[in-house]
Amino acid sequence: MNLILSMVVGTLFAGGIYLVLRRSVVKLILGLVLLSHGAHLLIFLMGDGLVKARAPFVRAETGVAPADSADPLIQALILTAIVISLGLLTFVMALAYRADQAVGSDDLNDMTSTDQL
Amino acid sequence: MAQHLFLPLIVPLFSAGVATLISRRRVWVRVIAVAATLFNLGYGVWLLVTVAAMGRQVAQAGGWTAPFGITLLADGLSAIMLLLTALLTLVTIMFSLVTLDPRQERFYYYPLLLLLLFGCSGAFLTGDLFNLYVWFEILLVTSFGLITLGGSRAQLEGGLKYVVLNLFASLCFLVGAGLVYGVAGTLNMAHLAERLNAIQEPTLVTAVAGFFLIAFGSKAALAPLFFWLPTSYHTPSIAVTALFGGLLSKVGVYALYRVFGTVFQSELGRLAPLILAVAGVTMVVGVIGAMAQVNVRRILAFHIVSQVGYMAMGLGLASVAGLAAGILFMVHNIVVKTALFLIGGAAEHLTGTGELKQMGGMARREPFLAALWLLASFALVGVPPLSGFFGKLGLIQAGVTQEQWLIVGVAAGVSLFTLFSMLKIWNEVFWKKAYGDLNHLPRAGAGLLAPAVILVAVSIALGLGAAPALDYSVLAAEQALDSAGLARDVCGANGCEAVELAVAR
Numbered sequence: 001m002n003l004i005l006s007m008v009v010g011t012l013f014a015g016g017i018y019l020v021l022r023r024s025v026v027k028l029i030l031g032l033v034l035l036s037h038g039a040h041l042l043i044f045l046m047g048d049g050l051v052k053a054r055a056p057f058v059r060a061e062t063g064v065a066p067a068d069s070a071d072p073l074i075q076a077l078i079l080t081a082i083v084i085s086l087g088l089l090t091f092v093m094a095l096a097y098r099a100d101q102a103v104g105s106d107d108l109n110d111m112t113s114t115d116q117l
Numbered sequence: 118m119a120q121h122l123f124l125p126l127i128v129p130l131f132s133a134g135v136a137t138l139i140s141r142r143r144v145w146v147r148v149i150a151v152a153a154t155l156f157n158l159g160y161g162v163w164l165l166v167t168v169a170a171m172g173r174q175v176a177q178a179g180g181w182t183a184p185f186g187i188t189l190l191a192d193g194l195s196a197i198m199l200l201l202t203a204l205l206t207l208v209t210i211m212f213s214l215v216t217l218d219p220r221q222e223r224f225y226y227y228p229l230l231l232l233l234l235f236g237c238s239g240a241f242l243t244g245d246l247f248n249l250y251v252w253f254e255i256l257l258v259t260s261f262g263l264i265t266l267g268g269s270r271a272q273l274e275g276g277l278k279y280v281v282l283n284l285f286a287s288l289c290f291l292v293g294a295g296l297v298y299g300v301a302g303t304l305n306m307a308h309l310a311e312r313l314n315a316i317q318e319p320t321l322v323t324a325v326a327g328f329f330l331i332a333f334g335s336k337a338a339l340a341p342l343f344f345w346l347p348t349s350y351h352t353p354s355i356a357v358t359a360l361f362g363g364l365l366s367k368v369g370v371y372a373l374y375r376v377f378g379t380v381f382q383s384e385l386g387r388l389a390p391l392i393l394a395v396a397g398v399t400m401v402v403g404v405i406g407a408m409a410q411v412n413v414r415r416i417l418a419f420h421i422v423s424q425v426g427y428m429a430m431g432l433g434l435a436s437v438a439g440l441a442a443g444i445l446f447m448v449h450n451i452v453v454k455t456a457l458f459l460i461g462g463a464a465e466h467l468t469g470t471g472e473l474k475q476m477g478g479m480a481r482r483e484p485f486l487a488a489l490w491l492l493a494s495f496a497l498v499g500v501p502p503l504s505g506f507f508g509k510l511g512l513i514q515a516g517v518t519q520e521q522w523l524i525v526g527v528a529a530g531v532s533l534f535t536l537f538s539m540l541k542i543w544n545e546v547f548w549k550k551a552y553g554d555l556n557h558l559p560r561a562g563a564g565l566l567a568p569a570v571i572l573v574a575v576s577i578a579l580g581l582g583a584a585p586a587l588d589y590s591v592l593a594a595e596q597a598l599d600s601a602g603l604a605r606d607v608c609g610a611n612g613c614e615a616v617e618l619a620v621a622r
Contacts, residue, residue: 020285025277032284039291046299064621074298077247081291084254088287091261092280098265099273111274114348117411 002049005041012038025096025106032092036085040078047071119174122189125157125164125199125238133231140225147214150227154207157234161200168196169589173596173606175244183608184308184617190244190607193593194444198241198371201451204575205364206234208568212459213356215564216466221266221354229266232259233360240368244607246304246380247294249372250287253336257283260365264353275349282345286335293328297380300325308613309380310600319383326384329376330392337369339429340399343422347406350421351414351471355462358414362421363455367447370428377432378440378597385435392433397527399426404534413461413471413546416538417454420497423531424450427512430524434515441594442511445587449496449504449579456493456572460486463565464546467558473542478551483561487547489569494539496576499532504579507587 012034019031044050051070058065100106132153136146168174174191177183191199210230217226236256243249265276298304300321301312313322335342350361377385377392403423410416428450431443463486464479465471480487496503499510509532516525579586596602604612 020281028281032281032288035285035288039288039295042292043295043298046295047302073304074295077295077298080247080251084251088254088258088261088284091258092277092284095261095265095273095277095280098268099277102268102270102273111277114271114275114278114352117409 002045005045005050009038009041023108025108029092029096033089040081043074043078043081047074119176122174122176122191122242125160126235128156129153129231129235133228133235136228136231137225143222146227150210150231153231154203154210154234157203158207161203164191165196165200168193169592175606182616184303184305184613187248188244188305188607189242191242192596193589194374194597195241197448197593199238201448202234202237202364205360205455206230208571209356209360212568216355224266226266229259229262237364237368241371244306246297246306246309250290250294253287263357264349266353272352275352279345279349282335286332289328290332293325293332296325296328305613306380307604307607310382311604311613313381314383323384323387326381326388333369333372337373337425338366338422339395339425340402346422347415347418350418351412355466359455359458359462362417362458363451366421366425367451370425370447373432374597379600379603382600389433389435392429393521393524396426396429396433397524399429400527400531404531407538411473413465413542416542417457417461420535420538421454427528430512430528434519436515436519437594437598439515440597441590442508442515444593445511445590446508449508452572452575453493453496453505456569456576457497459569460490460493463561467561473545476546477549478555480547482555485566486561489573490543490547492573498536498539502580504576507583
């Protein structure tokens, strides 16, 4: 399972970077979406890797979780990262929509007015 | 425990909430914004003194024992940056009171500024790597709002590039944070420093450090990742440009200092040649880019890039002397760069354009503004006894001591070209004869000049009081590079590893 997820992460990064390098703003945003999914899954694989069916509950008598249980911290990290990406990507979509209205094109090559002298 | 570290976060956040609720009462919103910023300014001064007298201040969020919860941490570097953030926000608000378009003010301009103050203060105070990522996102999303506030075509185009490239850098940061957790199993900076210094797989750590170098390097606008900066920073209102130009790219530099000074200290020696090379290229590319520009704010935007190179040089020298000079230079640059944006912006506000061709005659019409420009631009170039001289002197001295001749030569040479750009603006905006009749233009009032006067006064004070400023920078650099002392202050006398072992047993 770790191997399969690693390959999924790699594919998401490859696809994301390909799309980010395209000229269309829509494809650029889709690329960012793929990249952020890749980053979230990558965090999921960190810690002790994927641990199945061993919830990190603390034993009442010892006050300590069993040594081989899943790492709860990475799940908290992913949740935080997902919420942040959701908010930021929503903002980017709204911004791209307004930019498309103002420029009349979603081609990045038409958006060079701030670079020209 | 120093629970007071939460105050500079709670006050701006709460004020932003209140200011949003009563956004129709414009006077009250302004009062709240000024009051909250003044509080942070006062707190910053107090923290600076406290850190100098008593060392690092540490607080644990929620009362969790150190390496497990989120640590708030203030050392010399944090205190300096916290103080400067509040100072810059204050002068930006003062400048906005006079120049801002009322329509922008209605769209929550002051609450956004307060949230930016909140985000920056949090980024400077956190002692947890993932928490730093969250603070970065908070200050980024408010900066997205501020840079596109107004919604002109240039802002939307520039803003889109700013947003996308910063999001990409944030993703690099996130991946780096994930990988570092996979390698070391902790995210507390003090604990990370302990573990990474002891780790046996240096190649893996170097690869992870590379992610952080890319992430913070592009946020700090180091070559070759700076292109988002000159394409977007001149588009929003003048006050926002000044705040971003002075503060935001330096948040990236702060993160570089913090993460490579403490967490990846073992990697700093290995990456130092790369950082020095990047620093040199950044200085040269920024200053050459500025030469081609014909707009006040665009010239200054390219100079931000050039001067970030000097700050990276301070890190690349990888010594207390180098880092101390880098910190001193950063302090000077934050103040003077904002002053230049505000003075050039005042001229732009009065004439109604920032294009050099259409400006002129300001020296005769506004001699006081012209005098401020001369002072600030000579400070930027590094003419003694103004503040820029001592930062550059320190960097060059450290470079000579460590026999890094190439970067020393580049740093000295780039200063000359900086002088060229500053004189170009002086000639075009202030000295040459005006094309049209200037008599119908408004005069610069006290409100327009006061923010720049404050910053120029701070710059002169930094130059005249260079000895105590340098002493404080050395203290800040020593604290930033002292990872063993950090672990003691954060986790207790035996360090973080001992705490974790005790709990596991």
